[in-house]
Amino acid sequence: MTRHATKFEADVNTQALNIPAQSTKDAQPEAASGDMIVKLSDVRRSFGDTPAIDMVSLSVKRGEILGIIGRSGAGKSTLIRCLNGLERPDSGSIQVEGLEITSLDERRLQPVRRRIGMIFQHFNLLSAKTVEDNIALPLKIEGQSRAQRKKRVAELLELVGLSDKAKHYPAQLSGGQKQRVGIARALAAKPSLLLSDEATSALDPETTRSILALLKDINRQLGLTILLITHEMEVIRRVADRVIVLDRGRIVEEGPVWQVFANPAAETTKSLLQVLTPELPPTLRERLNPASGDDAVVKVQLSGEAARRPFLAELIGARLLHGGIDTVQGEPVGTLFLGIPAHDKAALEKAVQYLKSNADHVEVLGYVSGDA
Amino acid sequence: MSQAMLDLLWRSFWETITMTGFSGLISLVAGLPLALILILTDRGGLAENLWINRSLGAVINGFRSVPFIILLVALIPVTRFIVGTSLGTWASIVPLSIAATPYYARIAEVSLREVDRGLIEAARAMGATRWTIIREVLVPEAMPSLVAGFTVTLVTLVGASAMAGAIGAGGLGDLAIRYGYQRFETEIMVAVVAILIVLVSGVQWIGDRLVERLDHRIVKR
Structure with missing residues (x-):
């Protein structure tokens, strides 16, 4: 498998010189300190009078899987959409790979978005295009030739295990297969960040596990940074390295997943964890x-x-x-x-x-x- | 039925086909871009511009509110300017197109509006330009519905072309009025109606098959 972050390889390598040898236990690429792929400061976005997200500050480290959890209406969707400019904050700063994106117009956001893949709860595959054409779309947008696209699509189909479905239409696939296509499409243009918007919420538990395993694999093999939002603690437990708990637009808790699971401080976290923690019969x-x-x-x-x-x-x-x-x-x-x-x-x-x-x-x- | 009558039927049939076909084509070529402009400039659209949206909407509504028979007469100077005459089959294509374009624009607008917003969002998230979104997402995703709407437009045009007989456009409708109605030739009337039924059914059948072929949203058995 080829390295994923091409543009920033030099960047990563310089960083690598500064960090001490990694513990052998941890197989995944450790995020170098200070190597933030996304940095939000005091971001606020309101719809009418009610703030959807309120003074949110967070960073996503290169190579990590950051999970953002909250109930519906907590502001997760608004937050994740701020990262690729699909949603504009009212105030605050959003930096993607060091570039302030809040001041960019739609046209100048386009190259930034091409560096960020996104997968969706309802897959959002184009019904009129075959699986291979769906996956090739980001490449077409980039201006790649037909031959280049064909080669890359074949690689991606292999990666998500759908090589035999290239000529199928999305309607002919199961939910899990559709999300695999969604993932392949999101990875097509070799992004440096993958955003996952409730990607498993429409799937049954078994399919959810296989999709999460695929995401984890991609994170490990390609060193791809993933930011996922979910309302299910199970998703956080299975894949995330770090978790941020969002409640009514504010961050109420944040930390490494196992620590937050062991010692939830906020009420929201405790109640979200309830499904996973044993209860007295x-x-x-x-x-x-x-x-x-x-x-x-x-x-x-x-x-x-x-x-x-x-x-x-x-x-x-x-x-x-x-x-x-x-x-x-x-x-x-x-x-x-x-x-x-x-x-x-x-x-x-x-x-x-x-x-x-x-x-x-x-x-x-x-x-x-x-x-x- | 005499040979002369058969020739007349045949000629009228082709006049109807000509009028419907050409004005249909023009309404498609002009109506689809208008529909796209309506969608793109609407509130929350990809190129929001409410001033353009409301103005265009008003013009379309204006044309759509005028009864076709009035439009036919009112447009005589325009027709004369474009075709050189206000009489005949070719002349009737002008008012027919002008009536059908706003009609199809509204139908196509509905089709385009029904494209899942999530798909547009996904394309935006990929860094697609507006033009790419139109070409790769909006139009292909709406295609089955656009074709179905165009079929409706064509069938409506078959009916409207009968009225164009009032300006000497010929066609099956004209034949039915002059021979079937005014000269009580029931045979001609029945023949015309039969041909129109076959024509309309044929257009509808082709449209439906095309939609079926284009629609990949459901699994076919």
Whole structure:
């Protein structure tokens, strides 16, 4: 596979000299510090009186997958469209590869857009063109010859695994195949940034996984920077390196995915995470007594180093009631519900203290009697 | 039916074909760009210019509100200026085209407006120029609907060309009025109506097949 960032190779190499040797664990191309592909400062965009995005500042590092998550109406779509000038901010600065784009007119935005690929929730493939003609469109826009286009399209079809569908029309493809065509088309002109606008939201879970795996592959193989917006934490969990949580147009939380998953600070993040974090089973929750019982039910959230230690062994009589540990970006992140004997208050207190010193978050939910 | 009558039918048939064909072609060539201008200059369009949009819209509405039979007479000086005469088949093509162009422009406008905005957005995101968007997205995506609309226009023109008989344009309609209606020759009337039915059905059939062939939005079995 050929290198993707052609125009900026020199740039990347200079940067590479300045960064220390990469850890061997991390296979993906680490973003060089200071090598920002996109930089937004205090961007604001309103529709009528309500701001869609409000004083948003963020950077996208070269080579990373940045996920922006928020509920519908949080301003994600407006934000992602600001990056290629499909949407104009009312104020603030947007730099793409060092170029301020807010002041560019439509004509001067065109070359910038050719450096940015975009995929969409509803694929937005041209129904009147075959798969190969759809993929070739960005190349045609660039002014490539028929022969050049044909060669590149064949490469791209191979990359997304649709070589046998070149002459098909989009209507003849499944949703997952359509999105693969969308991805091939977005990559055609060798962009330095890929924008993904809810690219998996119209797909079933299995197809979603295969599309996300493809995006991750592309990120690794081509070193392509990806910015994706979604309302599903599952998408963030599977592909993103870093996550930004957007709520009513404002950034409420930001950080490496596993850290945000382990320690969500904002309410929005917690509620978005709810679908992924284990919950106390209803049968147990109904029997909870807030004051007393045979066993205390303790919710323990843990991540990283703490989750690797055999700390449960230290808790005498503790039982695992429910929960699980997941791997996010190679880091363990989990929520456990433990039943700890509660007749000896001092021992319980000691156990809780012990847990607190090991886990990210410990909470005594209540007590149950009898078989938990 | 006498040989003379058959010759007359045949000649009238070709006059109708000529009038419909030429004015149809002109309305297509002139109406489609007008429709594009309407779409592009509209609010939120690729070349928003409300002044042009409203003015053009008003002119189109103006022409469309005048009954064709009035337009036919009102345009006599224009026709005489362009063709040299205001009589005959060729002369009638001028008012027919002028009536059909705004008609098709409005039909084509609807077709173009129905192109998924997401597709235009995708093309813009690729860095396409306006001209590329028109050529690669707007027109090809609207094509089945544009063809269907053109079929409607042609069928309407077959009907309108009958009225052009009032300025001596000839054609099947004229024949039906002069021989079938005014001279009570029922045979001619029936023959003309039969030919028109076949003609209209034929145009519609060809249009439908073409649309079917152009439309890739649904999977064909």
